Amino acid sequence: xxxxxxxxxxxxxxxxxxxxxxxxxxxxxxxxxxxxxxxxxxxxxxxxxxxxxxxxxxxxxxxxxxxxxxxxxxxxxxxxxxxxxxxxxxxxxxxxxxxxxxxxxxxxxxxxxxxxxxx
Amino acid sequence: xxxxxxxxxxxxxxxxxxxxxxxxxxxxxxxxxxxxxxxxxxxxxxxxxxxxxxxxxxxxxxxxxxxxxxxxxxxxxxxxxxxxxxxxxxxxxxxxxxxxxxxxxxxxxxxxxxxxxxxxxxxxxxxxxxxxxxxxxxxxxxxxxxxxxxxxxxxxxxxxxxxxxxxxxxxxxxxxxxxxxxxxxxxxxxxxxxxxxxxxxxxxxxxxxxxxxxxxxxxxxxxxxxxxxxxxxxxxxxxxxxxxxxxxxxxxxxxxxxxxxxxxxxxxxxxxxxxxxxxxxxxxxxxxxxxxxxxxxxxxxxxxxxxxxxxxxxxxxxxxxxxxxxxxxxxxxxxxxxxxxxxxxxxxxxxxxxxxxxxxxxxxxxxxxxxxxxxxxxxxxxxxxxxxxxxxxxxxxxxxxxxxxxxxxxxxxxxxxxxxxxxxxxxxxxxxxxxxxxxxxxxxxxxxxxxxxxxxxxxxxxxxxxxxxxxxxxxxxxxxxxxxxxxxxxxxxxxxxxxxxxxxxxxxxxxxxxxxxxxxxxxxxxxxxxxxxxxxxxxxxxxxxxxxxxxxxxxxxxxxxxxxxxxxxxxxxxxxxxxxxxxxxxxxxxxxxxxxxxxxxxxxxxxxxxxxxxxxxxxxxxxxxxxxxxxxxxxxxxxxxxxxxxxxxxxxxxxxxxxxxxxxxxxxxxxxxxxxxxxxxxxxxxxxxxxxxxxx
Numbered sequence: 001x002x003x004x005x006x007x008x009x010x011x012x013x014x015x016x017x018x019x020x021x022x023x024x025x026x027x028x029x030x031x032x033x034x035x036x037x038x039x040x041x042x043x044x045x046x047x048x049x050x051x052x053x054x055x056x057x058x059x060x061x062x063x064x065x066x067x068x069x070x071x072x073x074x075x076x077x078x079x080x081x082x083x084x085x086x087x088x089x090x091x092x093x094x095x096x097x098x099x100x101x102x103x104x105x106x107x108x109x110x111x112x113x114x115x116x117x118x119x
Numbered sequence: 120x121x122x123x124x125x126x127x128x129x130x131x132x133x134x135x136x137x138x139x140x141x142x143x144x145x146x147x148x149x150x151x152x153x154x155x156x157x158x159x160x161x162x163x164x165x166x167x168x169x170x171x172x173x174x175x176x177x178x179x180x181x182x183x184x185x186x187x188x189x190x191x192x193x194x195x196x197x198x199x200x201x202x203x204x205x206x207x208x209x210x211x212x213x214x215x216x217x218x219x220x221x222x223x224x225x226x227x228x229x230x231x232x233x234x235x236x237x238x239x240x241x242x243x244x245x246x247x248x249x250x251x252x253x254x255x256x257x258x259x260x261x262x263x264x265x266x267x268x269x270x271x272x273x274x275x276x277x278x279x280x281x282x283x284x285x286x287x288x289x290x291x292x293x294x295x296x297x298x299x300x301x302x303x304x305x306x307x308x309x310x311x312x313x314x315x316x317x318x319x320x321x322x323x324x325x326x327x328x329x330x331x332x333x334x335x336x337x338x339x340x341x342x343x344x345x346x347x348x349x350x351x352x353x354x355x356x357x358x359x360x361x362x363x364x365x366x367x368x369x370x371x372x373x374x375x376x377x378x379x380x381x382x383x384x385x386x387x388x389x390x391x392x393x394x395x396x397x398x399x400x401x402x403x404x405x406x407x408x409x410x411x412x413x414x415x416x417x418x419x420x421x422x423x424x425x426x427x428x429x430x431x432x433x434x435x436x437x438x439x440x441x442x443x444x445x446x447x448x449x450x451x452x453x454x455x456x457x458x459x460x461x462x463x464x465x466x467x468x469x470x471x472x473x474x475x476x477x478x479x480x481x482x483x484x485x486x487x488x489x490x491x492x493x494x495x496x497x498x499x500x501x502x503x504x505x506x507x508x509x510x511x512x513x514x515x516x517x518x519x520x521x522x523x524x525x526x527x528x529x530x531x532x533x534x535x536x537x538x539x540x541x542x543x544x545x546x547x548x549x550x551x552x553x554x555x556x557x558x559x560x561x562x563x564x565x566x567x568x569x570x571x572x573x574x575x576x577x578x579x580x581x582x583x584x585x586x587x588x589x590x591x592x593x594x595x596x597x598x599x600x601x602x603x604x605x606x607x608x609x610x611x612x613x614x615x616x617x618x619x620x621x622x623x624x625x626x627x628x629x630x631x632x633x634x635x636x637x638x639x640x641x642x643x644x645x646x647x648x649x650x651x652x653x654x655x656x657x658x659x660x661x662x663x664x665x666x667x668x669x670x671x672x673x674x675x676x677x678x679x680x681x682x683x684x685x686x687x688x689x690x691x692x693x694x695x696x697x698x699x700x701x702x703x704x705x706x707x708x709x710x711x712x713x714x715x716x717x718x719x720x721x722x723x724x725x726x727x728x729x730x731x732x733x734x735x736x737x738x739x740x741x742x743x744x745x746x747x748x749x750x751x752x753x754x755x756x757x758x759x760x761x762x763x764x765x766x767x768x769x770x771x772x773x774x775x776x777x778x779x780x781x782x783x784x785x786x787x788x789x790x791x792x793x794x795x796x797x798x799x800x801x802x803x804x805x806x807x808x809x810x811x812x813x814x815x
Contacts, residue, residue, distance in 0.1 A: 024798075054757075057799075058627035058747075062672035065719065069671065094676060094695035095715030098728050 006034050014045045014110045020052035023060035031060070035067045044076020047109040051082040056090050064100070077101065079109040128174040132167035136354075139163060140233055143353070147225050161281060164355035172244050179248050186253070186312050187320045190327040193249055197334040197369075200242050201341065207235050208346035232353035239342065239351060243362035246335070246369045253372070256312040265309075269302035273364055277357035296364070303368045307375040318387035321380050328377040335369035342366055396427060396540050413555050417453035420523070420548050425455055427544055428537040430525035432456040432505070436466065436474070437521040437552070447478055452521070461503050465495075466510075466524065477512050477522050483542060484510045487531045507532035511545040515553050523548060571603045571631070578604050578634055581641050586804070587611050587619055589684040593777035593807040594621075597785055598800075599748075605800035606633025607746050608640050612648045617685040620648045623744040623804055624677035625696065632673075633800075639668065640675060654679040654692035655731040662694065662717045662725050674718040678744055680806075687736040687808055692729060695719070697750060698762075700743035701734060702769045709762060710734065738810030741773050741780060748801035752788050760791050777807040 004027035007018040015038055023031060038046060048064075050056075064078060071078055081103040083091065091097065103109040139160055211231060254266050276299050279292030316324060341347040342363045351359035402423060417435050424433035434454035438447055451459055466474045473494065477484055486508040489495045498505065505526040513521040523545050527533065533541075578600075586594035596609055606626030614620050622644050626636040643661050651657035657679055665675065676695035682688075691699060695716025698709035712732040715725050734742070743765070752760040768787050772780045781803055788801070 057751075058625070058674070058676075062627050062674065065674060066672035093697065093711075094674070095713070095719065095728060098715060098724065099720055 004030060006030055008034060010043075012110070012114075014047055014113050015043050016047045016049055016106060016110070018049045018051065022055045023053060023063075024055065024057040025059035028057075028059045028063050031063045032066065035063065039067065039070060042074070044071050044074040045113045046071065046076065046078045047106060047113075048078060048080050049082050049106045050080060050084070050087055051106075053084070053087050056087055058094075061091070061094060061096070064096075068100070077113070079103065079112060081106045081109040125174065125177075128170045132171050135163045135167040136233060136237065139354075140229055143229050144226050161355060161357075164358065168240060168244070168355070168358060168361075171241055175241065175244050176248055179245075179252075185320065186256075186316065187323040187327060189249060189252075190324060190331065193245070194327050194331050194334060196242060196245070197331065197338065200238055201334050201337045204235050204239060204341045204347060204350075205337070207231060207350070208341060208344060211346050229353060232350040235347075236350045236354040236358070239338070239347070239362050240354065240358050242338075243365040246365045250306075250365075250368055250372050253312050253376075254306050254309040256309075257315075262306075262309050265302065265305050269299060269306055269368075272299035272302055273361065275299075276364060277361045280356045280360045296360070299364055300367060303364070303371055306368070307372045310376055310379040313376070313380050313383050314390065316380075316383075316387070317391050318384070321384055321387050324380045325377060325384070328373040328380060331373035332370055332377060335366050335373055339363060339366035339370055392536075411555075411558065413552075413559065414453070416551055416555050420551070421453040421455045424523060424525050424541070424544070427540055428509075428525055428533065429527070430509075430532075431528045432524075432526045434462050434524050435521060435548075436462075436524070438519060447474075447519070449474060449522070457503075457526075462524075464501060464503065465498060465505065465508075465526075466522075473508075473510055474522065477510055478519055481512050481514055481519055483512065483538060484508075485533055485538060487533070489526075489530075504528050506530045509533045509538060509541055511538075511541050513545055513549040513552065515549050520549065520552065574631065574634060575600075575603045578637070581638055582609065583611050587613070589619070591687065591809055591811045592619075592682060592684040593809060594804065595777040595781035596802075596804045597781055598802045600800045601748070601798055602630050604631060604634035606630075606637050607748065607800035607802040608637045609744070609802050609804050610641060610644060612645060614648060614681065617683055619682050619684060621680045621682065621744065621804060621806065622648075622677060623696065623746065623802060624675055625746040625748075625800070625802070626675050627673050636669065636673060636675060639665075640677070644679075653731055654681055654690055655729055658692050658694045658714065658717070658729055659722070659726050662715075663722055665718045666721050669718040674716040676716045676747075680742070680744070682806065685811070687810065689734040689736060689742060689806075690731060691734070692731045694729065697745060697747055700745075700762075700765055700769055701740070702743075702766070702773050703737060703740045704773075707766045707770050709766075736808035736810075738808065739773065740808045741769055741777070742806040742808075743769055743780075743784070744804040744806070746800060746802040748799035749784075749788055749803060751799060752792050752801070753798065754791050755793055760788055764791070777805045780807065781805040 004019075004021040004023060007020070009016040009018070017031075017034060019031070021027070035046075038044075068078055079101045080091070082105065083102065088102070091100075091102065096102070101109070101112065103112070142160065211228070251266060255262055272295055276292065276295045279288060279295055313321070313324065342351060342359060348359055351362055402419075417437070421433045421435050424430055424435075432455060434457055435452045436449040437452040438449055451462055454462060457465075466472060473484065476494065484494075486492045486495050489505050489508055490499050495508065506529050508524065508526045510522055510524045512519050513523060523541070525533075525541065582598055583596070586596045588594065594611070598607060598609060599605075600607065608622070608624040608626070610622050612620040612622075624637075624640055624644075626633040626640065640661075643664050644657075647657050647660050647664075651660060658677065661677070669675070674695070676697070678691060678693045678696040678699060680689050680691040680699070683690075691710070691712070693699070693712050693714040695714060698711035701708050701710050710732060712730045714729040719725075734740075736742075745765075750760055750762060750765060754760075764787070765784070768784050769780060772783050775783070784805070785801075785803060
C-alpha cells in the first residue's frame with residue numbers, strides 16, 4: 001500500500017507535483033511534507049498532476065484541504081490535472097470540483113496561473 | 120544436639136574422671152590390682168574424650184565468627200593453659216611425688232594431673248577442630264583426603280601408645296607418629312583462608328599466628344616434659360600422644376600461616392578492591408531486575424558510581440527523545456554531591472563542551488588534571504572542586520543514550536582499572552535503562568489497548584441496537600470498523616408524523632480521531648433532525664456547526680434520508696457521500712444529488728451547491744446506503760468491489776427481505792476481498808419498501 005511516489009518539478013514560477021500510486025492514510029504524510037516545504041519556500045503556485053495516481057482516500061483528500069487555505073491567502077492556488085476517471089470520481093463525490101480547479105492537462109493548469117480565468 | 124544429650128555428654132566424662140580418679144587413689148592405697156581394672160579404665164577414658172570431642176565439635180558448629188577472631192580466642196585459651204601448665208610443672212618438680220608414698224600426697228598429685236590434663240586434652244581437641252576448619256576452607260578434593268589421612272594416622276598413633284601393647288610394637292608406633300607428623304606438614308600448606316581476609320584482618324592474623332606458634336610450641340614441649348607427660352598419662356596414655364601431636368600440628372600450622380599471611384599482605388588492598396568492585400557489579404545485576412521505577416534505577420546508578428571507583432561526585436545525563444536545533448539535548452537524570460548548575464558548568468560550557476566531545480567520539484573521556492587541561496579550561500577558577508574527571512558514554516545499538524560522569528577531588532584520581540570498571544558498569548547501566556524503558560513502553564501499550572477496548576464498547580453504544588421496523592418498511596443495518604474504533608456512523612431517528620430519519624456518514628480518516636468526530640456527528644444529527652424539515656436544511660446547519668470544530672484536513676461525508684412510511688416517499692440530501700443505490704422493478708440507479716462534504720467550505724457555497732432529492736417508492740423497491748468501505752473493498756489484485764457489483768447483487772436479491780439483501784451483500788463484499796481484514800470501515804444500511812398492501 002505504501003507504493004506511493006512524489007516527483008517535484010519547478011518551472012516558470014509554477015511548481016508541479018506529480019503523484020504516483022496510492023495516496024491513503026499511510027502515504028498522506030509524504031504529500032503533507034511536500035506541501036509544507038513549498039509553503040516554507042514561499043512557493044504558492046502549485047499544480048498537482050494526478051496522471052499516475054491510482055487511488056486516493058479521504059485522508060489523501062484531507063491533505064489538499066489542509067493547505068489550500070494558506071496557499072490562497074498568499075495569492076497562490078493548488079490546481080489539479082490529469083486525473084483518471086476513477087480518481088476524479090472520488091474528488092467529484094465530495095464536491096471538490098466546486099472548490100478546486102481541475103484540468104484535463106497539466107499545461108492548462110500552468111497557463112491559468114499566468115492568465116487567470118476571467119470570471 | 121538436644122539439651123538432654125548435651126547433659127549426658129558432659130555427665131559421662133565427669134563421672135568417669137571422678138571414678139577413675141578414686142580408683143587410682145584407692146588402688147595406690149591398697150596396692151591391689153582389681154581384675155581387669157586397667158582395661159576398663161582405658162576404655163572409660165577413650166569414651167569420655169570421644170564424647171567431649173563430639174560435644175566440642177557440636178558447639179563449634181553453632182558459631183560463625185571471623186577467622187582472625189577465632190585465632191584470637193584460641194590464642195587466649197592456649198596462652199592461659201600454657202601458663203597454668205608451666206606453673207604446675209614448676210611447682211610439682213620441686214618435690215618428687217614418686218618417693219612420697221603417702222596417700223594424701225598421691226591424691227593431691229593425681230588431682231593436679233587431672234586438673235591440668237583434662238583441659239589440655241580438651242584444648243588439643245579444640246586445636247584440631249580449628250585447624251580442620253582452616254585446612255578445609257574453600258575445600259578442594261585433595262584437602263579433605265589429606266586431612267583424613269592425618270586423622271587416621273593420629274588415631275593409630277594414639278592407640279599404639281596404649282600401655283597394654285607389647286614393647287615390640289614401639290617401632291611401629293614411632294613410625295606411625297613420624298608419618299602423622301609428615302601429614303601435619305602436608306596439611307599445613309592449606310592456607311586458603313588467608314586470601315579472602317581484608318588488610319586489617321591480615322595484620323591481626325600475622326600477630327595471632329606468630330603468638331600461636333609460640334604457645335603451641337610451648338604446649339608441645341610441656342606435654343612431653345616430665346610433668347606434662349605424667350599429668351596426661353595419668354589420665355590416659357593415648358591422650359598424651361593426641362595432645363602432643365595436635366600441639367605440634369598447631370605450632371607448624373601457625374608458623375606456616377604466619378609466613379603465608381606475611382606474603383599475602385601486599386595483595387590485600389588489591390583483593391579488597393576487587394571485592395568491592397564485585398559486590399558493586401553484583402548489586403548492579405540486582406538493579407537490572409529493579410527496572411520498574413526509572414528514577415530509582417538512575418539514583419542507584421549514580422550512588423553505585425561513587426562506590427565502584429571511590430568518586431566524590433557522580434551524575435548521569437540521559438539523552439532527550441527529541442533533538443533540539445543545536446544538536447542532542449540531555450536531561451540530568453540523577454546526581455550525587457553536585458548541583459544542576461554545577462553540572463551545566465562542567466559538561467555544557469566551554470569552547471567544545473565535554474558533552475559534545477562524547478557525542479562525537481562515543482568513547483570514554485578522562486581528564487587527569489582538570490584545572491590545567493585544555494578540555495576543561497573553562498573550569499579554572501570556578502568554585503567547583505573537581506580535580507579529575509571521567510565520562511563514560513552509554514551506548515545502545517550504536518546510539519548514545521546517555522553519559523555517566525564521575526569526578527574526584529584529587530588530580531590523577533582515576534587509573535586504568537577505574538576506567539575499565541566504569542566502562543563495564545556503564546554497559547550494565549545501559550542494559551538496565553533500556554530494559555526500564557521497554558517495560559514502561561509495554562506497560563503504556565497495554566494501558567492504551569485497554570483504553571481502546573473501552574472506546575470500542577462506548578462507540579458501539581452510540582449506534583442503534585436494532586434498526587426500526589415498520590409494517591410497510593424494513594430496515595437492516597451493519598457496521599464494522601477496520602480498526603478497534605472507526606469513523607463510520609449510521610443512525611435512525613423517529614421524527615413523528617409517520618416519518619423516520621436515516622443518516623449514514625463517514626468521517627475522513629480512521630481510528631481514534633475519526634471516532635471522536637463520529638460521536639460529535641451523532642450529537643449534531645440527533646439535535647438537528649428534530650428541528651429541520653428537509654434533509655438539505657439539516658446538512659446545511661450541520662456543516663455550519665462542524666466548520667468551527669473540525670480540523671482543516673478533516674471532513675465528513677454524509678447522506679440523510681427521511682422516510683415517510685405511510686406515503687412511501689424518501690427525501691434525501693447528500694453531502695459528499697457515496698450515491699444511494701435505488702433498485703425498483705424497472706430500474707437500477709445511483710442517486711446522487713449534488714452536495715459538498717461537511718467541513719470543506721463554509722455556508723454560502725455549501726448551501727448553493729447542495730440539493731435535495733425525492734424518491735417515490737413503489738412496492739418492493741430497495742434503497743441501499745453504505746460507506747466507501749463497501750465500494751472500495753479490494754481483492755488481492757487491487758480490484759475494487761465497485762458500483763457495478765453492488766447494483767447487480769441488490770438487483771438479484773431485490774425480492775428478498777432487507778435483512779437477507781444486507782447479509783448477501785456483505786458476504787459478497789467479503790468474498791471479494793478474500794475474507795481478509797478490510798482496509799476501511801464498512802457500513803451498510805438496506806431499506807426495503809414492502810408497501811402498505813402487505814400490512815393489514
